[in-house]
Amino acid sequence: MTDSPIVLVKPVLPALDKLGAALHEVLRSGVLTNDGSRVHAFEALLSARLGIADLAVCGSGTTAIQLACGALGLSGEVIVPAAAFPAVAQGVRRGSCTPVAVDAERTFLTLDPDAVAAAITPRTEGIVAVQTFGCPADVDALAAIARSAGIPLIFDAATCWGITYRDRPLLAYGDVSTLSLHAMKLTHSVEGGAVMSTVHPIADKVRRLRNFGIGAEGALPAGTNARMSELHAAVGAVVLGEADAEIVRRIQVREWYMDALRHTEWLRPVPFRPGAWPNVAAMAVRLRPDAPVDAPTLCDELKRDGVHARAYFTGRYRPRPIGTAGPTPVADELGKRIVCLPFWGGLTESDVMRVVDAIDRIGGGRCHESHALSLEYPG
Amino acid sequence: MTDSPIVLVKPVLPALDKLGAALHEVLRSGVLTNDGSRVHAFEALLSARLGIADLAVCGSGTTAIQLACGALGLSGEVIVPAAAFPAVAQGVRRGSCTPVAVDAERTFLTLDPDAVAAAITPRTEGIVAVQTFGCPADVDALAAIARSAGIPLIFDAATCWGITYRDRPLLAYGDVSTLSLHAMKLTHSVEGGAVMSTVHPIADKVRRLRNFGIGAEGALPAGTNARMSELHAAVGAVVLGEADAEIVRRIQVREWYMDALRHTEWLRPVPFRPGAWPNVAAMAVRLRPDAPVDAPTLCDELKRDGVHARAYFTGRYRPRPIGTAGPTPVADELGKRIVCLPFWGGLTESDVMRVVDAIDRIGGGRCHESHALSLEYPG
Incomplete structure (x- = not known):
């Protein structure tokens, strides 16, 4: 027994020589950020591991929610769980939407479908449900509610790397799923996040929005700087191997x-x-x-x-x-x-x-x- | 003469062994992000060089504008230049404000004070003026307008590291100034930004907002994840020496x-x-x-x-x-x-x-x- 503190989470850190070599390679290239080759390589690695081709990384799990709202064109009220890390409501707010908090169900702590059904109004434009502490929400009931209301269902699956549900990656559910790659997560890129979908083409929209939404017809209002740096992407690729x-x-x-x-x-x-x-x-x-x-x-x-x-x-x-x-x-x-x-x-x-x-x-x-x-x- | 492209900007990169050693030190510590000692050390270095004690770093120049709006409690219309990089209007939007674009003056390309004065309404809560391409805006005229309207004047001084105006750092003007530390800037931390003030205590507010606004009485709505990672801060400290x-x-x-x-x-x-x-x-x-x-x-x-x-x-x-x-x-x-x-x-x-x-x-x-x-x- 020791007296040193037992911390909540310690970041997964591969051998320092391996990480150091990856970082050195980025520095040597002179390309430190702005959607360089390491970001693309990291996206390809994540996609391959999940079997989800349509995936884009971004600066954080919070901006993943924010850019998901932006990419889906939401601007009104979005239902969020009342029991969730503040990033969920804040990502929705930063995405120019208004979060409306709805109660949790008792057993699994995830969003209560009955409460969601009761909360839908003509102003509701989307639902952000959380896969709380890696536990799937009631995905069927929530999907039915979203379908019936004609609004998208986003799953904040921030903590869900490596978890499967009914033999599919938990990140494959919903209209869109978001992931956190923060240092405290099972796999990480120091700071980072990702947005993915198995049903809607969303990755290219997120890639545009994370780079100020810049494009031929102007800069989209939902744009921002939410890029992942090449240094962070290089760390992410090595950590993923662990x-x-x-x-x-x-x-x-x-x-x-x-x-x-x-x-x-x-x-x-x-x-x-x-x-x-x-x-x-x-x-x-x-x-x-x-x-x-x-x-x-x-x-x-x-x-x-x-x-x-x-x-x-x-x-x-x-x-x-x-x-x-x-x-x-x-x-x-x-x-x-x-x-x-x-x-x-x-x-x-x-x-x-x-x-x-x-x-x-x-x-x-x-x-x-x-x-x-x-x-x-x-x- | 060579045929290789001449790029717009190449990041300042100190000797790789020096940078590599700084990064290795971060990895060795096991603390990769979440307001660690390198972020605090980098803030102290920037403060000392500028002579501006009240300064906090954040994830980007865009989030610097966003958090400045949040820290000042703005939520309504904010005047921005019609001729500016999209980050300005987007930072204001992400800060839950509504940007209202106002024309530039012809000579220096900065915000036209006459147009600003004409654009102020009871809904105007602030002005974000840009020190365009490092050139000071008409700071006296803009300050007089802001004072008379009783609203804060924020200078987006994204590109202004190293520039002085009337023998003071250009970053010392306005109620608040924001800086970009993106790789393409004169000094950088790969991705990054900073918020500072010589007149209002703002740094601690920014520090809270960049970490989801978490605090005793709950998480502030203007919060988000806009932290600078320890890796980026470590790069920033070395690059600053160049x-x-x-x-x-x-x-x-x-x-x-x-x-x-x-x-x-x-x-x-x-x-x-x-x-x-x-x-x-x-x-x-x-x-x-x-x-x-x-x-x-x-x-x-x-x-x-x-x-x-x-x-x-x-x-x-x-x-x-x-x-x-x-x-x-x-x-x-x-x-x-x-x-x-x-x-x-x-x-x-x-x-x-x-x-x-x-x-x-x-x-x-x-x-x-x-x-x-x-x-x-x-x-």
């Missing part, structure tokens, strides 16, 4: 967590929708309503023990102010109940034990009456 | 141009506002109304001779559609008349001669009657 190994490592880390947490009753892993596999984006847990602490308090107390966890649906991360289509009781409750524990492939079994020991100490110190098993760990 | 030498080289390149172009009557360098120095951002020239070709044609024909020039105010780069406060005859005309010639410190005297020879051949081939001097170069 992604499969990282998936294997994360499957193991999750098994350690599942085993170590099996007796902790006040805190349970969030279930993964059947048909989806593997569950490698995050280690999300839910605190029971009668848990001895709420999510923000658990994070604070874990931090004192050198364990970095995060309550993404709580105050700090909620877009404010934001319009909602009605009350969002589930999302409001999730803010108090959902915590992401440290989760990355480099964690050892003893790291995981240290996290779970700390959780049990925090719980056991408060509720040794109701949770006898926690007493094994002195508070 | 900036003074690049300025000296560009002063020499401009002298070669001024000498070589002295007899070309149909195309003259755009003047620089007195009191500003040195003129090192761009080599902008103006074609006379009776010139043998217009700006887009000149660029096309130069390209056939292996010379890359650019007509930034022409169709491809103009934001469309965009609201205007009235007719913009000067800006419309500038689209046909203004060309930026290749301009960077690595150009040799013979490169410059090759560019000017090509210009004179294009002119001379068409108008040897009216421009006798062009006849020295066979068309």
Whole structure:
């Protein structure tokens, strides 16, 4: 056991000589950005791995959502989840649309289709649903609602690299899917994102928009600078070569967590929708309503023990102010109940034990009456 | 003389071993992004060089404008120049404001103060003026208008590193100034930008907005991911060490141009506002109304001779559609008349001669009657 902090995520970093050589090659070429050959090569690699030809990278997962809205020509209200990282509503806003927050469903934390159906109005131009912590949303129900309303369904699949659903990449669903390639994701390009589609030609539109929308008839209003640099693309290509190994490592880390947490009753892993596999984006847990602490308090107390966890649906991360289509009781409750524990492939079994020991100490110190098993760990 | 193309700008690139060592250091640290120590160090370096303490970097010059609007709390109409790179109007739009285009003044190509004064309405919340090609706008007149209207004046000084005006850095003017650190700028961080102010505390607001606006009371709606990565910041710090030498080289390149172009009557360098120095951002020239070709044609024909020039105010780069406060005859005309010639410190005297020879051949081939001097170069 060590006293060094256990961070939430550590970036996947291949051997430094390999990365260094890739970066040196970019510097030697003198082409540092502006849609150079490394960006195109990286796009081709991502496309080949996913089997999705129509794919363009961009500067971030946030700009991926923004450019998806722009490429689809949206400009009105867009439904977003009330329980989501702020990037979702902000990407919609930056895409010149107005986000309207809709409640989550309880089990998988994804957008509640009934609430979406009730929220559709003539002003609704699209739906951005999140594959929350890598768990598929109710894609069939959402697709039916979008089809019936005649509006596009965008999936923010920011964390979904490597996850399949019904034997297809989770990134292949929806009218458009967006990916984050931020350093904290399973595969990354330091900062970055991608937009892709299996049904609409979207990549060339995104390529134009990420470069100020410049073209023969003028610069499109949805344009911006959302390019990926050649340095970042070069890192992305090398890191991608590590992604499969990282998936294997994360499957193991999750098994350690599942085993170590099996007796902790006040805190349970969030279930993964059947048909989806593997569950490698995050280690999300839910605190029971009668848990001895709420999510923000658990994070604070874990931090004192050198364990970095995060309550993404709580105050700090909620877009404010934001319009909602009605009350969002589930999302409001999730803010108090959902915590992401440290989760990355480099964690050892003893790291995981240290996290779970700390959780049990925090719980056991408060509720040794109701949770006898926690007493094994002195508070 | 060589046949290899003369490009518009080549990025300043310090010795590869120095850059490589800086990048290796970032990789070794394992911290690749998210406001790490290299971003803070780079901000401190830029601040020290400018003498402007209140400065924050961000992902691009476009997001610098966007975050400046957000940090100032703007949400309504913002005046922008009709003759400007599309990033200006797009940064304003991405900042949830509505750009209203106003005409340029003829001599320096900057925003026309009279047209601005006439365009102010109760809906006007701010002015984004551009220091066009490094030439100061009419800062006194614009400041008086902004003050009288009670709205902030933002200067997009994207290209203005190293330029002083009345013995102060040009980046020190206005309520807020924004800088681009894109690879094609005099000093750069591959992709990047900065927001600074000598009158308002803005840097901490920008730091919050670039990281999704996350904070105790929630995520601000103007937030986004507009961070600079540690890799880019590390490059920026090394390149900054080359900036003074690049300025000296560009002063020499401009002298070669001024000498070589002295007899070309149909195309003259755009003047620089007195009191500003040195003129090192761009080599902008103006074609006379009776010139043998217009700006887009000149660029096309130069390209056939292996010379890359650019007509930034022409169709491809103009934001469309965009609201205007009235007719913009000067800006419309500038689209046909203004060309930026290749301009960077690595150009040799013979490169410059090759560019000017090509210009004179294009002119001379068409108008040897009216421009006798062009006849020295066979068309």
